[in-house]
Amino acid sequence: MAWKTLDDIDLKGKVVLTRVDINVPVEDGRVTDATRIEKIVPTVKDILARGGKPVLLAHFGRPKGKVVPEMSLKITLPALEAALGRTVRFAEDCIGAPAKKAVAALGEGEVLLLENTRFQPGEEKNDPGMAAALAALGDVYVNDAFSAAHRAHASTEAIAHLLPAAAGRLMEAELKALERALGKPERPVVAVVGGAKVSTKLDLLTNLVEKVDYLVIGGGMANTFLLSKGIEVGKSLAERDMAGTAGEIFRKSLDVGCEIVLPDDAVVAREFKAGAESQVVRADACPDDAMILDAGPEAVKRIVGVFEVCKTLIWNGPLGAFEIEPFDTATNAAAAKAAELTRAGKLVSVAGGGDTVAALNKAGVANDFSYISTAGGAFLEWMEGKELPGVAALDQGA
Incomplete structure:
Protein backbone atom coordinates (compact mmCIF):
# COMPACT_ATOMS: atom_id res chain seq x y z
CA MET A 1 0.00 0.00 0.00
CA LEU A 170 1.18 1.33 16.03
CA MET A 171 -0.81 1.44 12.78
CA GLU A 172 2.41 1.09 10.78
CA ALA A 173 3.49 -1.98 12.77
CA GLU A 174 0.06 -3.58 12.39
CA LEU A 175 -0.12 -3.01 8.64
CA LYS A 176 3.41 -4.29 8.08
CA ALA A 177 2.76 -7.40 10.15
CA LEU A 178 -0.46 -8.19 8.30
CA GLU A 179 1.14 -7.55 4.92
CA ARG A 180 3.93 -9.94 5.90
CA ALA A 181 1.39 -12.56 6.99
CA LEU A 182 -1.23 -12.35 4.23
CA GLY A 183 -0.20 -9.81 1.61
CA LYS A 184 3.21 -11.12 0.56
CA PRO A 185 3.94 -14.01 2.93
CA GLU A 186 6.86 -16.40 2.85
CA ARG A 187 5.46 -19.82 1.97
CA PRO A 188 4.24 -22.31 3.01
CA VAL A 189 1.59 -20.47 5.06
CA VAL A 190 -0.54 -22.06 7.78
CA ALA A 191 -3.60 -20.49 9.38
CA VAL A 192 -5.05 -21.70 12.67
CA VAL A 193 -8.73 -20.83 13.02
CA GLY A 194 -10.56 -21.84 16.16
CA GLY A 195 -13.61 -20.77 18.08
CA ALA A 196 -17.16 -21.88 18.62
CA LYS A 197 -19.00 -21.28 15.36
CA VAL A 198 -18.34 -21.63 11.64
CA SER A 199 -21.14 -19.12 11.02
CA THR A 200 -19.23 -16.27 12.70
CA LYS A 201 -16.06 -16.97 10.71
CA LEU A 202 -17.45 -17.96 7.34
CA ASP A 203 -15.96 -14.96 5.50
CA LEU A 204 -12.64 -15.62 7.21
CA LEU A 205 -12.52 -19.30 6.23
CA THR A 206 -13.64 -18.57 2.67
CA ASN A 207 -10.87 -15.99 2.23
CA LEU A 208 -8.10 -17.96 3.97
CA VAL A 209 -8.70 -21.19 2.09
CA GLU A 210 -7.58 -19.35 -1.07
CA LYS A 211 -4.58 -17.66 0.59
CA VAL A 212 -2.89 -20.34 2.71
CA ASP A 213 -1.35 -23.76 2.18
CA TYR A 214 -2.68 -25.33 5.39
CA LEU A 215 -5.83 -24.44 7.33
CA VAL A 216 -5.98 -25.88 10.85
CA ILE A 217 -9.53 -25.92 12.25
CA GLY A 218 -9.99 -26.07 16.03
CA GLY A 219 -12.54 -25.53 18.78
CA GLY A 220 -16.26 -26.05 18.27
CA MET A 221 -15.80 -25.22 14.58
CA ALA A 222 -13.86 -28.45 14.10
CA ASN A 223 -16.91 -30.41 15.28
CA THR A 224 -19.03 -28.87 12.53
CA PHE A 225 -16.38 -29.83 9.97
CA LEU A 226 -16.32 -33.39 11.37
CA LEU A 227 -20.11 -33.52 10.94
CA SER A 228 -19.66 -32.50 7.30
CA LYS A 229 -17.62 -35.68 6.84
CA GLY A 230 -20.36 -37.82 8.37
CA ILE A 231 -18.62 -38.13 11.76
CA GLU A 232 -20.92 -37.87 14.79
CA VAL A 233 -19.70 -35.71 17.69
CA GLY A 234 -22.03 -36.70 20.57
CA LYS A 235 -23.13 -33.75 22.68
CA SER A 236 -20.31 -31.51 21.42
CA LEU A 237 -20.89 -27.89 20.50
CA ALA A 238 -21.55 -27.93 16.75
CA GLU A 239 -23.66 -26.17 14.13
CA ARG A 240 -25.46 -28.99 12.37
CA ASP A 241 -27.11 -26.56 9.97
CA MET A 242 -23.64 -25.38 8.84
CA ALA A 243 -22.30 -28.85 8.01
CA GLY A 244 -23.17 -28.36 4.33
CA THR A 245 -21.28 -25.06 4.25
CA ALA A 246 -18.27 -26.70 5.91
CA GLY A 247 -18.42 -29.37 3.19
CA GLU A 248 -18.35 -26.64 0.53
CA ILE A 249 -15.22 -25.15 2.11
CA PHE A 250 -13.66 -28.63 2.04
CA ARG A 251 -14.40 -28.96 -1.67
CA LYS A 252 -13.02 -25.50 -2.36
CA SER A 253 -9.81 -26.39 -0.48
CA LEU A 254 -9.26 -29.31 -2.88
CA ASP A 255 -9.70 -27.02 -5.89
CA VAL A 256 -7.17 -24.45 -4.65
CA GLY A 257 -4.63 -26.84 -3.10
CA CYS A 258 -5.14 -25.93 0.55
CA GLU A 259 -4.93 -28.79 3.05
CA ILE A 260 -7.55 -28.56 5.81
CA VAL A 261 -6.26 -30.08 9.05
CA LEU A 262 -8.89 -31.49 11.41
CA PRO A 263 -8.18 -33.29 14.72
CA ASP A 264 -7.38 -37.01 14.37
CA ASP A 265 -8.22 -37.52 18.04
CA ALA A 266 -9.95 -35.52 20.73
CA VAL A 267 -10.27 -35.05 24.47
CA VAL A 268 -13.85 -35.73 25.56
CA ALA A 269 -15.72 -35.32 28.83
CA ARG A 270 -19.26 -35.71 30.12
CA GLU A 271 -19.27 -32.32 31.85
CA PHE A 272 -17.72 -28.96 31.13
CA LYS A 273 -15.92 -27.94 34.31
CA ALA A 274 -12.36 -27.63 35.62
CA GLY A 275 -10.78 -30.98 36.39
CA ALA A 276 -13.67 -32.94 34.82
CA GLU A 277 -12.90 -36.58 34.15
CA SER A 278 -11.78 -36.82 30.53
CA GLN A 279 -10.44 -39.32 28.03
CA VAL A 280 -8.75 -39.31 24.64
CA VAL A 281 -10.65 -40.95 21.79
CA ARG A 282 -10.38 -41.06 18.01
CA ALA A 283 -12.17 -38.11 16.47
CA ASP A 284 -14.70 -40.49 14.93
CA ALA A 285 -15.36 -42.28 18.22
CA CYS A 286 -16.89 -39.62 20.47
CA PRO A 287 -19.38 -41.32 22.85
CA ASP A 288 -23.00 -40.23 22.39
CA ASP A 289 -23.15 -38.82 25.93
CA ALA A 290 -19.80 -36.95 25.77
CA MET A 291 -18.55 -33.73 24.23
CA ILE A 292 -15.29 -32.88 22.50
CA LEU A 293 -13.53 -30.16 24.50
CA ASP A 294 -9.99 -30.20 23.10
CA ALA A 295 -7.84 -31.60 20.31
CA GLY A 296 -5.98 -34.78 21.30
CA PRO A 297 -2.23 -35.55 21.41
CA GLU A 298 -2.13 -37.03 17.88
CA ALA A 299 -3.86 -33.92 16.56
CA VAL A 300 -1.26 -31.74 18.29
CA LYS A 301 1.57 -33.79 16.74
CA ARG A 302 0.10 -33.26 13.32
CA ILE A 303 -0.38 -29.51 13.86
CA VAL A 304 3.16 -29.15 15.19
CA GLY A 305 4.41 -31.04 12.14
CA VAL A 306 2.65 -28.55 9.88
CA PHE A 307 4.21 -25.64 11.79
CA GLU A 308 7.66 -27.16 11.25
CA VAL A 309 7.35 -27.13 7.45
CA CYS A 310 5.78 -23.67 7.24
CA LYS A 311 7.39 -20.22 7.11
CA THR A 312 4.36 -18.12 8.08
CA LEU A 313 1.61 -18.64 10.69
CA ILE A 314 -1.63 -16.70 11.14
CA TRP A 315 -3.55 -17.63 14.30
CA ASN A 316 -7.11 -16.72 15.25
CA GLY A 317 -8.93 -18.72 17.91
CA PRO A 318 -8.03 -21.53 20.35
CA LEU A 319 -7.96 -25.27 19.60
CA GLY A 320 -10.17 -26.17 22.56
CA ALA A 321 -11.91 -24.85 25.67
CA PHE A 322 -8.66 -23.19 26.77
CA GLU A 323 -10.23 -21.33 29.71
CA ILE A 324 -10.56 -24.56 31.71
CA GLU A 325 -7.91 -27.17 32.52
CA PRO A 326 -7.19 -29.74 31.18
CA PHE A 327 -8.86 -28.55 27.96
CA ASP A 328 -6.15 -25.95 27.34
CA THR A 329 -3.51 -28.60 26.60
CA ALA A 330 -3.65 -28.57 22.79
CA THR A 331 -3.69 -24.77 22.52
CA ASN A 332 -0.78 -24.48 24.96
CA ALA A 333 1.31 -27.14 23.21
CA ALA A 334 0.75 -25.78 19.70
CA ALA A 335 1.38 -22.20 20.88
CA ALA A 336 4.61 -23.27 22.60
CA LYS A 337 5.86 -24.85 19.36
CA ALA A 338 4.94 -21.77 17.33
CA ALA A 339 6.81 -19.61 19.84
CA GLU A 340 9.86 -21.89 19.72
CA LEU A 341 10.01 -21.77 15.91
CA THR A 342 9.54 -17.99 15.96
CA ARG A 343 12.39 -17.53 18.45
CA ALA A 344 14.59 -19.67 16.22
CA GLY A 345 13.83 -17.42 13.23
CA LYS A 346 12.09 -20.23 11.36
CA LEU A 347 8.55 -18.86 11.49
CA VAL A 348 6.80 -15.50 11.12
CA SER A 349 3.86 -15.72 13.53
CA VAL A 350 0.98 -13.23 13.59
CA ALA A 351 -1.99 -13.70 15.90
CA GLY A 352 -5.07 -11.70 16.83
CA GLY A 353 -8.62 -11.71 18.15
CA GLY A 354 -9.79 -11.50 21.78
CA ASP A 355 -9.77 -15.20 22.64
CA THR A 356 -6.51 -15.68 20.78
CA VAL A 357 -4.66 -13.01 22.75
CA ALA A 358 -6.08 -14.39 26.00
CA ALA A 359 -5.09 -17.96 25.07
CA LEU A 360 -1.54 -17.00 24.09
CA ASN A 361 -1.14 -14.94 27.25
CA LYS A 362 -2.39 -17.88 29.29
CA ALA A 363 0.12 -20.13 27.52
CA GLY A 364 2.85 -17.63 28.40
CA VAL A 365 4.08 -17.23 24.82
CA ALA A 366 2.48 -14.02 23.54
CA ASN A 367 5.77 -12.10 23.74
CA ASP A 368 7.47 -14.71 21.54
CA PHE A 369 5.17 -14.30 18.53
CA SER A 370 6.30 -11.98 15.73
CA TYR A 371 3.21 -9.83 16.20
CA ILE A 372 0.10 -9.95 18.36
CA SER A 373 -2.78 -7.78 17.19
CA THR A 374 -5.18 -6.46 19.81
CA ALA A 375 -7.40 -4.88 17.16
CA GLY A 376 -10.27 -7.38 17.34
CA GLY A 377 -12.82 -6.62 14.64
CA ALA A 378 -10.38 -4.76 12.38
CA PHE A 379 -7.93 -7.67 12.49
CA LEU A 380 -10.69 -10.13 11.57
CA GLU A 381 -11.99 -7.98 8.72
CA TRP A 382 -8.48 -7.65 7.30
CA MET A 383 -8.11 -11.46 7.44
CA GLU A 384 -11.48 -11.76 5.71
CA GLY A 385 -10.06 -9.79 2.80
CA LYS A 386 -12.26 -6.74 3.38
CA GLU A 387 -11.13 -3.18 2.73
Whole structure:
Protein backbone atom coordinates (compact mmCIF):
# COMPACT_ATOMS: atom_id res chain seq x y z
CA MET A 1 0.00 0.00 0.00
CA ALA A 2 1.06 3.58 -0.59
CA TRP A 3 0.32 4.92 2.90
CA LYS A 4 2.80 7.32 4.49
CA THR A 5 4.39 7.07 7.93
CA LEU A 6 5.66 9.69 10.37
CA ASP A 7 8.99 9.53 8.54
CA ASP A 8 7.40 10.91 5.36
CA ILE A 9 5.86 14.13 6.73
CA ASP A 10 7.47 17.26 8.17
CA LEU A 11 5.93 17.71 11.62
CA LYS A 12 7.97 20.60 12.99
CA GLY A 13 5.70 23.30 14.37
CA LYS A 14 2.64 21.45 13.05
CA VAL A 15 -0.52 20.60 14.97
CA VAL A 16 -0.81 16.84 14.47
CA LEU A 17 -4.36 15.50 14.84
CA THR A 18 -3.68 11.98 16.04
CA ARG A 19 -6.49 9.39 16.05
CA VAL A 20 -5.83 6.89 18.83
CA ASP A 21 -7.74 4.08 20.51
CA ILE A 22 -7.81 4.60 24.27
CA ASN A 23 -11.20 2.97 24.77
CA VAL A 24 -9.96 1.31 27.95
CA PRO A 25 -11.80 -0.53 30.74
CA VAL A 26 -12.73 1.65 33.70
CA GLU A 27 -13.94 0.76 37.17
CA ASP A 28 -14.75 3.04 40.12
CA GLY A 29 -13.54 6.07 38.19
CA ARG A 30 -10.13 4.76 37.17
CA VAL A 31 -8.54 2.88 34.28
CA THR A 32 -8.07 -0.80 35.16
CA ASP A 33 -6.03 -1.83 32.10
CA ALA A 34 -3.85 0.79 30.40
CA THR A 35 -2.52 -1.48 27.62
CA ARG A 36 -4.14 0.51 24.81
CA ILE A 37 -2.83 3.76 26.27
CA GLU A 38 0.70 2.36 26.55
CA LYS A 39 0.61 1.29 22.89
CA ILE A 40 0.14 4.85 21.63
CA VAL A 41 3.17 6.18 23.53
CA PRO A 42 5.74 5.59 20.72
CA THR A 43 3.66 7.60 18.24
CA VAL A 44 3.01 10.52 20.60
CA LYS A 45 6.65 10.68 21.70
CA ASP A 46 7.86 10.51 18.09
CA ILE A 47 5.58 13.39 17.10
CA LEU A 48 6.96 15.42 20.02
CA ALA A 49 10.55 14.53 19.13
CA ARG A 50 9.93 15.77 15.57
CA GLY A 51 8.67 19.12 16.83
CA GLY A 52 4.98 18.41 16.33
CA LYS A 53 2.12 19.18 18.69
CA PRO A 54 0.01 16.03 19.25
CA VAL A 55 -3.73 16.58 19.55
CA LEU A 56 -5.40 13.29 20.41
CA LEU A 57 -8.74 12.28 18.89
CA ALA A 58 -10.46 9.27 20.44
CA HIS A 59 -13.79 7.66 21.23
CA PHE A 60 -14.91 6.15 24.53
CA GLY A 61 -17.87 3.83 24.94
CA ARG A 62 -21.08 4.14 22.90
CA PRO A 63 -22.73 7.48 23.75
CA LYS A 64 -24.56 7.45 20.37
CA GLY A 65 -23.95 11.09 19.48
CA LYS A 66 -24.93 12.54 22.84
CA VAL A 67 -22.93 13.91 25.76
CA VAL A 68 -22.82 11.20 28.43
CA PRO A 69 -20.75 12.51 31.38
CA GLU A 70 -19.64 9.05 32.53
CA MET A 71 -18.18 8.45 29.04
CA SER A 72 -15.97 11.54 29.13
CA LEU A 73 -12.37 10.90 28.10
CA LYS A 74 -11.31 13.02 31.07
CA ILE A 75 -11.27 9.77 33.06
CA THR A 76 -8.25 8.58 31.03
CA LEU A 77 -6.07 11.62 31.82
CA PRO A 78 -4.21 10.17 34.87
CA ALA A 79 -3.33 6.98 32.95
CA LEU A 80 -2.32 8.99 29.87
CA GLU A 81 -0.09 11.28 31.91
CA ALA A 82 1.52 8.31 33.68
CA ALA A 83 2.24 6.57 30.37
CA LEU A 84 3.60 9.68 28.64
CA GLY A 85 5.43 11.05 31.67
CA ARG A 86 4.03 14.55 31.15
CA THR A 87 0.94 16.69 31.69
CA VAL A 88 -1.84 16.22 29.15
CA ARG A 89 -4.18 19.15 28.53
CA PHE A 90 -7.89 18.49 27.97
CA ALA A 91 -10.56 20.19 25.83
CA GLU A 92 -14.23 19.91 26.78
CA ASP A 93 -15.24 19.25 23.16
CA CYS A 94 -13.58 17.79 20.06
CA ILE A 95 -14.76 20.56 17.71
CA GLY A 96 -15.91 24.17 17.96
CA ALA A 97 -14.74 26.95 20.27
CA PRO A 98 -13.49 24.81 23.22
CA ALA A 99 -11.32 22.71 20.89
CA LYS A 100 -10.02 25.72 18.93
CA LYS A 101 -9.11 27.57 22.12
CA ALA A 102 -7.28 24.55 23.57
CA VAL A 103 -5.32 23.97 20.35
CA ALA A 104 -4.34 27.65 20.13
CA ALA A 105 -3.01 27.53 23.71
CA LEU A 106 -0.96 24.37 23.12
CA GLY A 107 2.74 24.96 23.60
CA GLU A 108 5.74 23.14 22.19
CA GLY A 109 6.27 19.80 23.95
CA GLU A 110 2.67 19.66 25.17
CA VAL A 111 -0.05 17.10 24.46
CA LEU A 112 -3.78 17.82 24.14
CA LEU A 113 -6.65 15.33 24.44
CA LEU A 114 -9.97 16.33 22.89
CA GLU A 115 -13.29 15.14 24.30
CA ASN A 116 -14.97 11.93 23.08
CA THR A 117 -15.55 12.15 19.31
CA ARG A 118 -18.70 10.04 19.68
CA PHE A 119 -20.36 12.81 21.70
CA GLN A 120 -20.90 14.35 18.25
CA PRO A 121 -23.71 12.85 16.11
CA GLY A 122 -21.61 13.39 12.98
CA GLU A 123 -18.81 11.05 14.07
CA GLU A 124 -20.39 7.66 13.40
CA LYS A 125 -22.22 9.06 10.34
CA ASN A 126 -18.85 9.94 8.77
CA ASP A 127 -20.29 13.43 8.34
CA PRO A 128 -18.21 15.69 6.03
CA GLY A 129 -19.09 18.72 8.14
CA MET A 130 -17.71 17.15 11.30
CA ALA A 131 -14.61 15.99 9.45
CA ALA A 132 -14.05 19.55 8.21
CA ALA A 133 -14.49 20.91 11.76
CA LEU A 134 -11.88 18.44 13.02
CA ALA A 135 -9.49 19.15 10.14
CA ALA A 136 -9.72 22.90 10.81
CA LEU A 137 -7.95 22.29 14.13
CA GLY A 138 -4.70 20.92 12.70
CA ASP A 139 -2.12 20.74 9.93
CA VAL A 140 -1.51 16.99 9.67
CA TYR A 141 -3.61 13.88 10.34
CA VAL A 142 -2.10 10.71 11.80
CA ASN A 143 -4.15 7.54 12.32
CA ASP A 144 -2.73 5.29 15.02
CA ALA A 145 -5.99 3.43 15.70
CA PHE A 146 -5.96 0.32 13.52
CA SER A 147 -8.54 -1.18 15.90
CA ALA A 148 -11.02 1.48 14.73
CA ALA A 149 -9.96 1.42 11.06
CA HIS A 150 -12.82 -0.88 10.02
CA ARG A 151 -15.27 1.90 10.85
CA ALA A 152 -15.88 4.71 8.35
CA HIS A 153 -16.23 7.51 10.89
CA ALA A 154 -15.45 11.22 10.61
CA SER A 155 -12.30 10.89 12.73
CA THR A 156 -11.06 7.73 10.99
CA GLU A 157 -12.01 8.12 7.32
CA ALA A 158 -13.42 11.46 6.12
CA ILE A 159 -10.76 13.58 7.84
CA ALA A 160 -7.94 11.67 6.11
CA HIS A 161 -9.02 13.16 2.76
CA LEU A 162 -8.73 16.73 4.08
CA LEU A 163 -5.16 16.86 5.45
CA PRO A 164 -1.76 15.34 4.71
CA ALA A 165 -2.27 11.89 6.26
CA ALA A 166 0.01 9.20 7.66
CA ALA A 167 -0.02 6.05 9.77
CA GLY A 168 1.21 6.26 13.35
CA ARG A 169 3.78 3.79 14.68
CA LEU A 170 1.18 1.33 16.03
CA MET A 171 -0.81 1.44 12.78
CA GLU A 172 2.41 1.09 10.78
CA ALA A 173 3.49 -1.98 12.77
CA GLU A 174 0.06 -3.58 12.39
CA LEU A 175 -0.12 -3.01 8.64
CA LYS A 176 3.41 -4.29 8.08
CA ALA A 177 2.76 -7.40 10.15
CA LEU A 178 -0.46 -8.19 8.30
CA GLU A 179 1.14 -7.55 4.92
CA ARG A 180 3.93 -9.94 5.90
CA ALA A 181 1.39 -12.56 6.99
CA LEU A 182 -1.23 -12.35 4.23
CA GLY A 183 -0.20 -9.81 1.61
CA LYS A 184 3.21 -11.12 0.56
CA PRO A 185 3.94 -14.01 2.93
CA GLU A 186 6.86 -16.40 2.85
CA ARG A 187 5.46 -19.82 1.97
CA PRO A 188 4.24 -22.31 3.01
CA VAL A 189 1.59 -20.47 5.06
CA VAL A 190 -0.54 -22.06 7.78
CA ALA A 191 -3.60 -20.49 9.38
CA VAL A 192 -5.05 -21.70 12.67
CA VAL A 193 -8.73 -20.83 13.02
CA GLY A 194 -10.56 -21.84 16.16
CA GLY A 195 -13.61 -20.77 18.08
CA ALA A 196 -17.16 -21.88 18.62
CA LYS A 197 -19.00 -21.28 15.36
CA VAL A 198 -18.34 -21.63 11.64
CA SER A 199 -21.14 -19.12 11.02
CA THR A 200 -19.23 -16.27 12.70
CA LYS A 201 -16.06 -16.97 10.71
CA LEU A 202 -17.45 -17.96 7.34
CA ASP A 203 -15.96 -14.96 5.50
CA LEU A 204 -12.64 -15.62 7.21
CA LEU A 205 -12.52 -19.30 6.23
CA THR A 206 -13.64 -18.57 2.67
CA ASN A 207 -10.87 -15.99 2.23
CA LEU A 208 -8.10 -17.96 3.97
CA VAL A 209 -8.70 -21.19 2.09
CA GLU A 210 -7.58 -19.35 -1.07
CA LYS A 211 -4.58 -17.66 0.59
CA VAL A 212 -2.89 -20.34 2.71
CA ASP A 213 -1.35 -23.76 2.18
CA TYR A 214 -2.68 -25.33 5.39
CA LEU A 215 -5.83 -24.44 7.33
CA VAL A 216 -5.98 -25.88 10.85
CA ILE A 217 -9.53 -25.92 12.25
CA GLY A 218 -9.99 -26.07 16.03
CA GLY A 219 -12.54 -25.53 18.78
CA GLY A 220 -16.26 -26.05 18.27
CA MET A 221 -15.80 -25.22 14.58
CA ALA A 222 -13.86 -28.45 14.10
CA ASN A 223 -16.91 -30.41 15.28
CA THR A 224 -19.03 -28.87 12.53
CA PHE A 225 -16.38 -29.83 9.97
CA LEU A 226 -16.32 -33.39 11.37
CA LEU A 227 -20.11 -33.52 10.94
CA SER A 228 -19.66 -32.50 7.30
CA LYS A 229 -17.62 -35.68 6.84
CA GLY A 230 -20.36 -37.82 8.37
CA ILE A 231 -18.62 -38.13 11.76
CA GLU A 232 -20.92 -37.87 14.79
CA VAL A 233 -19.70 -35.71 17.69
CA GLY A 234 -22.03 -36.70 20.57
CA LYS A 235 -23.13 -33.75 22.68
CA SER A 236 -20.31 -31.51 21.42
CA LEU A 237 -20.89 -27.89 20.50
CA ALA A 238 -21.55 -27.93 16.75
CA GLU A 239 -23.66 -26.17 14.13
CA ARG A 240 -25.46 -28.99 12.37
CA ASP A 241 -27.11 -26.56 9.97
CA MET A 242 -23.64 -25.38 8.84
CA ALA A 243 -22.30 -28.85 8.01
CA GLY A 244 -23.17 -28.36 4.33
CA THR A 245 -21.28 -25.06 4.25
CA ALA A 246 -18.27 -26.70 5.91
CA GLY A 247 -18.42 -29.37 3.19
CA GLU A 248 -18.35 -26.64 0.53
CA ILE A 249 -15.22 -25.15 2.11
CA PHE A 250 -13.66 -28.63 2.04
CA ARG A 251 -14.40 -28.96 -1.67
CA LYS A 252 -13.02 -25.50 -2.36
CA SER A 253 -9.81 -26.39 -0.48
CA LEU A 254 -9.26 -29.31 -2.88
CA ASP A 255 -9.70 -27.02 -5.89
CA VAL A 256 -7.17 -24.45 -4.65
CA GLY A 257 -4.63 -26.84 -3.10
CA CYS A 258 -5.14 -25.93 0.55
CA GLU A 259 -4.93 -28.79 3.05
CA ILE A 260 -7.55 -28.56 5.81
CA VAL A 261 -6.26 -30.08 9.05
CA LEU A 262 -8.89 -31.49 11.41
CA PRO A 263 -8.18 -33.29 14.72
CA ASP A 264 -7.38 -37.01 14.37
CA ASP A 265 -8.22 -37.52 18.04
CA ALA A 266 -9.95 -35.52 20.73
CA VAL A 267 -10.27 -35.05 24.47
CA VAL A 268 -13.85 -35.73 25.56
CA ALA A 269 -15.72 -35.32 28.83
CA ARG A 270 -19.26 -35.71 30.12
CA GLU A 271 -19.27 -32.32 31.85
CA PHE A 272 -17.72 -28.96 31.13
CA LYS A 273 -15.92 -27.94 34.31
CA ALA A 274 -12.36 -27.63 35.62
CA GLY A 275 -10.78 -30.98 36.39
CA ALA A 276 -13.67 -32.94 34.82
CA GLU A 277 -12.90 -36.58 34.15
CA SER A 278 -11.78 -36.82 30.53
CA GLN A 279 -10.44 -39.32 28.03
CA VAL A 280 -8.75 -39.31 24.64
CA VAL A 281 -10.65 -40.95 21.79
CA ARG A 282 -10.38 -41.06 18.01
CA ALA A 283 -12.17 -38.11 16.47
CA ASP A 284 -14.70 -40.49 14.93
CA ALA A 285 -15.36 -42.28 18.22
CA CYS A 286 -16.89 -39.62 20.47
CA PRO A 287 -19.38 -41.32 22.85
CA ASP A 288 -23.00 -40.23 22.39
CA ASP A 289 -23.15 -38.82 25.93
CA ALA A 290 -19.80 -36.95 25.77
CA MET A 291 -18.55 -33.73 24.23
CA ILE A 292 -15.29 -32.88 22.50
CA LEU A 293 -13.53 -30.16 24.50
CA ASP A 294 -9.99 -30.20 23.10
CA ALA A 295 -7.84 -31.60 20.31
CA GLY A 296 -5.98 -34.78 21.30
CA PRO A 297 -2.23 -35.55 21.41
CA GLU A 298 -2.13 -37.03 17.88
CA ALA A 299 -3.86 -33.92 16.56
CA VAL A 300 -1.26 -31.74 18.29
CA LYS A 301 1.57 -33.79 16.74
CA ARG A 302 0.10 -33.26 13.32
CA ILE A 303 -0.38 -29.51 13.86
CA VAL A 304 3.16 -29.15 15.19
CA GLY A 305 4.41 -31.04 12.14
CA VAL A 306 2.65 -28.55 9.88
CA PHE A 307 4.21 -25.64 11.79
CA GLU A 308 7.66 -27.16 11.25
CA VAL A 309 7.35 -27.13 7.45
CA CYS A 310 5.78 -23.67 7.24
CA LYS A 311 7.39 -20.22 7.11
CA THR A 312 4.36 -18.12 8.08
CA LEU A 313 1.61 -18.64 10.69
CA ILE A 314 -1.63 -16.70 11.14
CA TRP A 315 -3.55 -17.63 14.30
CA ASN A 316 -7.11 -16.72 15.25
CA GLY A 317 -8.93 -18.72 17.91
CA PRO A 318 -8.03 -21.53 20.35
CA LEU A 319 -7.96 -25.27 19.60
CA GLY A 320 -10.17 -26.17 22.56
CA ALA A 321 -11.91 -24.85 25.67
CA PHE A 322 -8.66 -23.19 26.77
CA GLU A 323 -10.23 -21.33 29.71
CA ILE A 324 -10.56 -24.56 31.71
CA GLU A 325 -7.91 -27.17 32.52
CA PRO A 326 -7.19 -29.74 31.18
CA PHE A 327 -8.86 -28.55 27.96
CA ASP A 328 -6.15 -25.95 27.34
CA THR A 329 -3.51 -28.60 26.60
CA ALA A 330 -3.65 -28.57 22.79
CA THR A 331 -3.69 -24.77 22.52
CA ASN A 332 -0.78 -24.48 24.96
CA ALA A 333 1.31 -27.14 23.21
CA ALA A 334 0.75 -25.78 19.70
CA ALA A 335 1.38 -22.20 20.88
CA ALA A 336 4.61 -23.27 22.60
CA LYS A 337 5.86 -24.85 19.36
CA ALA A 338 4.94 -21.77 17.33
CA ALA A 339 6.81 -19.61 19.84
CA GLU A 340 9.86 -21.89 19.72
CA LEU A 341 10.01 -21.77 15.91
CA THR A 342 9.54 -17.99 15.96
CA ARG A 343 12.39 -17.53 18.45
CA ALA A 344 14.59 -19.67 16.22
CA GLY A 345 13.83 -17.42 13.23
CA LYS A 346 12.09 -20.23 11.36
CA LEU A 347 8.55 -18.86 11.49
CA VAL A 348 6.80 -15.50 11.12
CA SER A 349 3.86 -15.72 13.53
CA VAL A 350 0.98 -13.23 13.59
CA ALA A 351 -1.99 -13.70 15.90
CA GLY A 352 -5.07 -11.70 16.83
CA GLY A 353 -8.62 -11.71 18.15
CA GLY A 354 -9.79 -11.50 21.78
CA ASP A 355 -9.77 -15.20 22.64
CA THR A 356 -6.51 -15.68 20.78
CA VAL A 357 -4.66 -13.01 22.75
CA ALA A 358 -6.08 -14.39 26.00
CA ALA A 359 -5.09 -17.96 25.07
CA LEU A 360 -1.54 -17.00 24.09
CA ASN A 361 -1.14 -14.94 27.25
CA LYS A 362 -2.39 -17.88 29.29
CA ALA A 363 0.12 -20.13 27.52
CA GLY A 364 2.85 -17.63 28.40
CA VAL A 365 4.08 -17.23 24.82
CA ALA A 366 2.48 -14.02 23.54
CA ASN A 367 5.77 -12.10 23.74
CA ASP A 368 7.47 -14.71 21.54
CA PHE A 369 5.17 -14.30 18.53
CA SER A 370 6.30 -11.98 15.73
CA TYR A 371 3.21 -9.83 16.20
CA ILE A 372 0.10 -9.95 18.36
CA SER A 373 -2.78 -7.78 17.19
CA THR A 374 -5.18 -6.46 19.81
CA ALA A 375 -7.40 -4.88 17.16
CA GLY A 376 -10.27 -7.38 17.34
CA GLY A 377 -12.82 -6.62 14.64
CA ALA A 378 -10.38 -4.76 12.38
CA PHE A 379 -7.93 -7.67 12.49
CA LEU A 380 -10.69 -10.13 11.57
CA GLU A 381 -11.99 -7.98 8.72
CA TRP A 382 -8.48 -7.65 7.30
CA MET A 383 -8.11 -11.46 7.44
CA GLU A 384 -11.48 -11.76 5.71
CA GLY A 385 -10.06 -9.79 2.80
CA LYS A 386 -12.26 -6.74 3.38
CA GLU A 387 -11.13 -3.18 2.73
CA LEU A 388 -10.76 -1.17 5.93
CA PRO A 389 -12.01 2.40 5.39
CA GLY A 390 -9.51 3.94 7.81
CA VAL A 391 -6.60 2.26 6.05
CA ALA A 392 -7.85 2.90 2.52
CA ALA A 393 -8.26 6.60 3.35
CA LEU A 394 -4.56 6.86 4.24
CA ASP A 395 -3.79 5.73 0.70
CA GLN A 396 -5.70 8.74 -0.61
CA GLY A 397 -4.55 11.31 1.95
CA ALA A 398 -4.34 14.90 0.78
